[in-house]
Each structure stands twice: as structure tokens, then as C-alpha cells.
Amino acid sequence: MSSKRSADQLQGTSAQSTELLQELVAHLRQNRTQLREEWANRIAEARLLTAMTKDELFAEATSVYDNYVEALATGTFEALQTYARNLSERIIPRGVETHEVVGIVLLLRDVLARSLFAKYQGDFTMLNRILDAYEPAANRIANTVAVGFVQERERVIRQQQEAIRELSTPVLQVRERLLILPIIGVIDAQRARQLTEQLLRGIRTNRAKVVVIDITGVAAMDATVANHLVQTVEASRLLGATVIVTGLSPEIAQTIVTIGVDLGKMNTVGDLQGGIEQAERLLGYKVVPVADTASS
Amino acid sequence: MLVLQDILVGIRSDVDIVLARQQGRAMAANIGFSATDATLIATAISELARNIVTYAQHGEVMMRSEETTHTKGIVIIARDSGPGIRSIHDVLRDGYSTSGGLGLGLPGVRRLMDEFVIESELRRGTTVTVKKWLK
Amino acid sequence: MEVPILKQGRFLIATIQAALSDADLLQLRRALIDKVVHFRSNGVIVDVTALDVMDSFATRTLRDITNVIRLRGAETVIVGIQPEVAFAMVQLGLTMEGVATALDLEEGLAHLQQRAARST
Numbered sequence: 001m002s003s004k005r006s007a008d009q010l011q012g013t014s015a016q017s018t019e020l021l022q023e024l025v026a027h028l029r030q031n032r033t034q035l036r037e038e039w040a041n042r043i044a045e046a047r048l049l050t051a052m053t054k055d056e057l058f059a060e061a062t063s064v065y066d067n068y069v070e071a072l073a074t075g076t077f078e079a080l081q082t083y084a085r086n087l088s089e090r091i092i093p094r095g096v097e098t099h100e101v102v103g104i105v106l107l108l109r110d111v112l113a114r115s116l117f118a119k120y121q122g123d124f125t126m127l128n129r130i131l132d133a134y135e136p137a138a139n140r141i142a143n144t145v146a147v148g149f150v151q152e153r154e155r156v157i158r159q160q161q162e163a164i165r166e167l168s169t170p171v172l173q174v175r176e177r178l179l180i181l182p183i184i185g186v187i188d189a190q191r192a193r194q195l196t197e198q199l200l201r202g203i204r205t206n207r208a209k210v211v212v213i214d215i216t217g218v219a220a221m222d223a224t225v226a227n228h229l230v231q232t233v234e235a236s237r238l239l240g241a242t243v244i245v246t247g248l249s250p251e252i253a254q255t256i257v258t259i260g261v262d263l264g265k266m267n268t269v270g271d272l273q274g275g276i277e278q279a280e281r282l283l284g285y286k287v288v289p290v291a292d293t294a295s296s
Numbered sequence: 297m298l299v300l301q302d303i304l305v306g307i308r309s310d311v312d313i314v315l316a317r318q319q320g321r322a323m324a325a326n327i328g329f330s331a332t333d334a335t336l337i338a339t340a341i342s343e344l345a346r347n348i349v350t351y352a353q354h355g356e357v358m359m360r361s362e363e364t365t366h367t368k369g370i371v372i373i374a375r376d377s378g379p380g381i382r383s384i385h386d387v388l389r390d391g392y393s394t395s396g397g398l399g400l401g402l403p404g405v406r407r408l409m410d411e412f413v414i415e416s417e418l419r420r421g422t423t424v425t426v427k428k429w430l431k
Numbered sequence: 432m433e434v435p436i437l438k439q440g441r442f443l444i445a446t447i448q449a450a451l452s453d454a455d456l457l458q459l460r461r462a463l464i465d466k467v468v469h470f471r472s473n474g475v476i477v478d479v480t481a482l483d484v485m486d487s488f489a490t491r492t493l494r495d496i497t498n499v500i501r502l503r504g505a506e507t508v509i510v511g512i513q514p515e516v517a518f519a520m521v522q523l524g525l526t527m528e529g530v531a532t533a534l535d536l537e538e539g540l541a542h543l544q545q546r547a548a549r550s551t
Contacts, residue, residue, distance in 0.1 A: 154366075155328075158431065190431070197332055200514035207534055231521040238517040238526075240510070240533035240542075310453035310488075317484050318450070335484065335515035339523060342486040401487050404523035 020133040024116070025073040031115060036065050039104075039111045048103050051094045060087065064145075068108060072137050077144050084148030092149075092156055101149045102142070109138045165194050171202035177209040178279050179241075182272070184217035192228035199232060203239045210279040211236055214272045216247030226255045233266060242282060243267060246275035302360040305345075307376075308353075313345040316357045324370055327361050328430055337370060337428055340408045343401045344374035344424055352378020352421065362427070369410070369429035377421035384414055434459040436466055441473040442543055444536070449481045456492045463496060467503050474543035475500055478536055480511030490525040497530045506546055507531065510539035 028035065040061050043049060049057055063083065071080040088101075116134060120127035172180045181199055203211065213232070215221075221229070233243040244267045248256075257263055269275040303323060305316040320341040324334040341357060348355035355376025362371050381387055387402055402424070406412040409426040416422040432455055436445045443466055445459060463475055477493065479485065497507040508531045512520070520526070533539040 196518060197514065200517055204514055204534065207538075209534075209538075231518075234526050235514075235517040235521045238512045238520060238532050239514065240535075240538050313486075314450050314452055321483065332515045332518055335513075335519045336522065338484045339486055339516075339519040342484050343523065346486060346488060401523065404487075404525075407522050407524075408519065 016129075017133050020130055021072060021075070021137070024130055024134055025069060027115070027119060028069045028072070028112060032065065032069075035111060035115055036061055039065070039108050042107045042111060043104050046103060046107065048100045048107075049096060051091075051096055060091075063087070064104070064108065068141055071141050071144075072134075075137070077140070080141065080144050081148055084145045085152055087145075088149045088152035092153060098146070098150060098153065102146045105142045105145045109142055112138070162194070165191060166198060171198055173202075173206050173208070174276070175280070175283070175285070177207060177283055178276075179203065179206055179208040179211045180214065180272075180276070181211060182214045182217065185219075187218060187221070187225050189224050189228065192225045192232075196228060196232045196235065200235055200239060203236060203241045208241050210242050210244065210282050212244045212246055212272065212275040212279050214246045214275065215249075215252065216272060218247075218249075218252065221252045221255055223255060223259045226252070226259050226261075230256070230259070230261050230266070244269055244275045244278055246270065246272045302358060305357045305359075307345050307348045307355050307357055307374075310346075310349060313342055313349060316345045317342045320357075320359055320370075320372065323359055323361065324428075327368055327370055329370070329428070333428065336408045337372070340405045340426060340428075341372055341374075343405050344372065344426070347401070347422075347424075348374060348376045348378070352376035355421075364429075367430050369427055371425065371427050374424045374426075375421065376423075380418040380420055381414075381416040381422055382418060384416060388414070434462070436462055438466070438470055438472075439540075441471075441547070442476060442540065443467065443470065443472045443474070444476045444478065446478045446480075447482055449483055451482060451489070453488055456489060460492060460496050460499070464499055464503070467500055467505050472505050473547050474505055475507045476536065476539040476543065477507065477509050478511045478539075479509060479516075480513070480535070482511075482516065483513070485512065485516050485520050485525065487523070487525060490520070490527055494527060494530055506543060508533050508539040508542050510535050 040058060043057065043061070049060075052060070064087070067080050067083045071077055091101075113131070113134065116130055117127065120130060172182070174180055179199070179202055181195065181202075183195065187195070199211065199213075202208065213229070215229075229245070233245070236243045246269045248268050248270075253263060253268075256266070267278075269278055303319050305312060305319055307313065307316060317338040321334050321338040324337045325331075329337065341359070345357050348357070355374065355378065358373045358375070360371050362369055388406070389403070402412075402414065405424070405426065409428045411425075411427040413425045414422070415424075432448060432450070432452075434445050434447055434451075434455060436443055436459075438444075443463065445463060447459075459477075466472065467475060475496075477496070479493075482489070493509055497509075500507050509527070510533045512532060531542060533542050
């Protein structure tokens with residue numbers, strides 16, 4: 001909705017402004033080839049986009065130029081926004097940085113402004129009016145492209161963080177139908193949530209019937225995370241799996257009781273070893289000490 | 297600012313509940329929410345729409361995307377001109393879960409979403425606005 | 432849309448589709464009771480694999496079905512709850528206490544067979 005409002009602002013309340021922009025756009029289209037080349041040279045001079053080859057640079061420069069002029073012509077920015085996102089998606093993996101993207105767009109703005117100075121230098125009044133029409137539009141464009149790039153970068157970073165979190169909390173299958181989830185360190189609500197999702201997916205994939213969640217390595221747990229733990233146990237049951245919680249310290253046991261959970265209902269065992277043995281019993285495995293087998 | 301289309305679903309019967317949550321799920325997926333979050337959003341919509349059918353007979357669920365400087369998200373507004381809620385405080389107390397068939401499930405909806413605002417006036421109606429943001 | 436119910440030996444298997452309305456659920460309840468009586472079934476499996484949202488009404492009704500069918504001497508198992516759905520359910524506070532659940536059809540049948548074996 002606000003982009004439509006800005007479009008109206010850009011077009012101006014007067015037909016004059018629209019006319020000026022149209023003249024401007026015509027000029028930019030007519031001089032496309034040399035303006036684009038000048039811009040590409042300035043980019044090279046400023047040592048921007050060094051991650052790209054000359055051909056790639058030229059191809060992108062052409063797209064950016066055309067999209068830029070199109071945005072000026074139509075006064076709307078959806079197409080430019082989409083283009084900025086696509087461009088970002090392409091160049092971020094190549095290691096292009098924010099200052100480079102902002103840099104090249106500002107260079108384009110300058111190159112086009114200079115060409116306007118050159119064209120209208122004889123008519124100061126006209127130059128002023130054209131710049132009045134050009135400047136807000138050009139700034140809006142620079143903003144749109146920069147913001148699009150930054151948002152895409154942030155999205156990529158979020159994805160990477162998610163991937164790192166997943167890698168650092170493995171759900172281990174040690175026997176058929178038995179999963180172990182050792183939790184180590186500090187858990188916040190975000191990580192707790194992610195653990196739950198991973199575990200549930202793991203239960204489905206591995207067709208686990210018993211899960212041992214070991215929290216020996218967890219120093220402390222606040223009520224929110226304790227809640228998550230309880231929810232994990234409940235959600236696992238909905239998938240047909242029994243959960244055994246091991247390594248419950250007295251402090252954490254207290255936290256759980258404080259949030260109103262009946263510990264008697266939760267399957268808890270002192271340590272991981274004990275938990276695994278109980279799990280195996282539940283699964284119907286018989287646990288035999290090595291000494292016995294040796295003597296038979 | 298990129299704004300997707302607003303979606304408005306009239307809620308009159310249980311069939312509309314299904315429609316509203318399907319639309320909600322689709323919009324959530326479009327915005328970029330994970331499958332899990334899309335399910336949370338669809339579930340919240342289901343509960344809100346169900347309240348409308350149960351207590352107000354008819355109303356509407358509106359959903360749209362919203363962008364801030366940091367992130368994007370979904371906004372859902374469930375509105376009715378039904379009898380209204382006498383005590384919002386009671387209805388938001390956690391004893392009122394819907395698993396026993398009591399209450400409106402609102403504490404649950406609040407847990408599913410990031411932001412939760414409820415306005416209600418007796419004999420005028422109720423509006424619940426919830427939001428969830430991409431993290 | 433009517434929920435298909437298949438007979439497998441002494442068990443009944445009801446498979447739910449995604450867009451399940453309240454009316455469909457109530458119809459399922461009636462149909463299951465009828466069939467349990469008619470076939471003198473020992474157990475019922477309700478497969479919710481295709482269900483993408485489980486809300487309070489669905490949970491209540493499934494609990495209802497379990498209780499009513501238990502009165503007829505048969506056991507019900509809900510199978511196929513998706514990970515995302517389970518997650519949403521516990522956040523919403525729907526735990527389905529008192530209702531047996533299993534991962535999928537195979538597990539559900541194993542569960543019913545175990546129970547049947549124990550009671551003979």
C-alpha cells in the first residue's frame with residue numbers, strides 16, 4: 001500500500017512532473033549505450049564487484065540500468081524490488097558485499113545526474129526542474145536496491161544459523177527404534193524449539209519407539225525451557241514414542257515441579273546408561289552382562 | 297514495502313473454518329514460514345475461526361502479510377459482532393484450555409503466536425488480532 | 432466428504448483426508464460406532480496422516496470416539512500424527528490424554544494385535 005502512495009508522490013500532483021520524468025526517461029533510453037559503458041568503467045575504477053568477470057558485470061549492469069530506467073518510467077517499484085532480490089540471491093554466494101551494491105547504485109545515480117547536467121547546462125531553470133523530478137526517484141531507487149540486498153543477506157544468515165543449530169544438536173540412533181538426544185550446554189527457548197522439531201522429525205524418520213533425552217550436560221533450565229521439555233515429551237507420545245529423561249539434576253527437577261508438572265508422570269532415570277537400559281527393556285531387548293556370555 | 301494481497305474469509309459454518317486455515321497456511325508458506333510455523337499459524341486460525349462459529353455464529357477472518365525494517369510476518373484478525381466476552385481476564389487464564397471442552401482456547405492461541413491482542417465488548421462483539429514473525 | 436472405513440480382520444481402519452470438516456468428523460463417529468457393533472470389531476485405527484491441522488474440535492471428537500468405542504469393548508488407536516501437527520497440538524495444550532497413539536498404520540496394528548493377544 002505504501003509503495004502505491006510513493007508512486008503517486010513520484011508522479012507528482014502535477015502533470016508537469018510526469019512530463020519531466022518522461023523526458024528524462026527518454027533521454028536515458030536514448031543514451032543507454034554510452035551511459036551504461038561510462039557506469040561500467042566507473043565501477044571498475046572504484047574496484048567494485050571484483051568477484052565478477054567483465055562479461056558478468058556487463059550483463060548485470062545492463063539489467064540494473066534497464067530496471068532502473070523502468071522504475072523511473074513507471075514510478076512503481078515492485079519490479080525493481082523483485083529484481084533486487086533476484087540479483088542479491090545470485091551475487092551473495094559470490095561474496096559480493098553490501099558496500100559494493102550500494103556503491104554501484106550510487107555511481108549509476110551520479111552518472112545519470114552528470115549526463116543531465118551536460119544536457120541541460122544551457123537552461124538552468126530546466127535543469128533545476130528536471131533534477132527536482134529526478135532526485136527523489138533516484139534516491140528511492142538506491143534505497144530499494146540496497147534494502148533488498150540487505151534483507152536477502154539477512155535471510156541467508158538466518159538460514160545458516162538454523163543449519164548450524166541443527167548440526168550442533170544431533171539426534172542419534174543407537175539401536176533400531178531407539179533414539180538418543182543428548183543436550184549439552186545452554187538452551188534458550190529458540191534452541192529448545194528447534195530440538196523439539198528435530199526430535200519429532202527424527203522419530204518419524206527412524207520410526208523410533210523410545211527416545212532417551214539426556215540433560216546431564218544442562219546446567220540450568222528456566223521455566224520456559226522446562227515447559228518445552230515437557231511439551232517435547234507430550235508431542236513424542238503423539239507420535240507413538242515413549243520418552244525417558246535422564247540426567248535430571250535436583251534443581252531442574254524442582255523447576256519442572258514448579259511449573260506444575262507431575263514428575264511422577266514423566267519417565268525419568270538417573271543417568272544415561274540407566275536410561276538406555278530401560279529403553280532396551282521397553283523395546284524387548286534383553287540386556288546380558290558380558291561375563292555371562294563369556295562363560296556360555 | 298512489499299505487501300501481498302489481503303485475504304478475507306467470511307466465517308459462517310465449520311466448512312469456513314477449513315477454508316480459513318487453508319488460506320492461512322498458503323499465505324504463511326508464501327511469506328516464507330517453515331512448514332512447522334505454517335502449521336502453527338493454520339492451527340491458530342482454526343481455533344479463532346471456531347470460536348466465531350461457536351459463540352458468534354458468524355464473523356470474518358482477515359489475513360495479510362506485514363513487513364518491518366527487520367523482518368516479515370503474518371497478521372490475522374478474527375472479528376465478530378457476537379455477544380462479546382464478559383471477562384477477558386478469565387478467558388486468558390491458562391486453566392481455560394479447550395481440551396476439556398471449556399473456554400475459548402485463547403491461551404493456547406497466544407502461545408502459538410508472537411503477538412496477541414484481544415478486544416471485546418458485551419453485545420458488540422470481539423476482535424482478536426494475532427501476529428507471527430519470521431525469525 | 433465421507434471418511435472411508437475399511438475392515439481388516441477384527442479391526443477397522445478409518446483414513447482421514449486433509450480437508451476434514453466438523454460434520455465429517457461427526458459422521459465418522461456415527462459410522463465407526465455402527466460398524467464396530469455390526470462387525471463386532473476388537474479395534475479401530477484412525478489414520479490422520481493426511482490431516483495438516485489438528486484443532487480442539489478434532490481432538491475432542493477423537494477422544495470422544497475412543498471413549499464411545501471402548502464402551503463397545505473395542506480399542507482405538509490414532510496413528511499418523513505429523514511432527515508439525517504434534518508440535519502445534521502441544522503448544523495449544525491439546526494432549527489427547529487417555530487416547531492411544533502410534534506412529535503409523537503398521538505400529539497401530541501391532542499395538543492392537545498385542546492388546547488382543549494379551550486379553551485372550
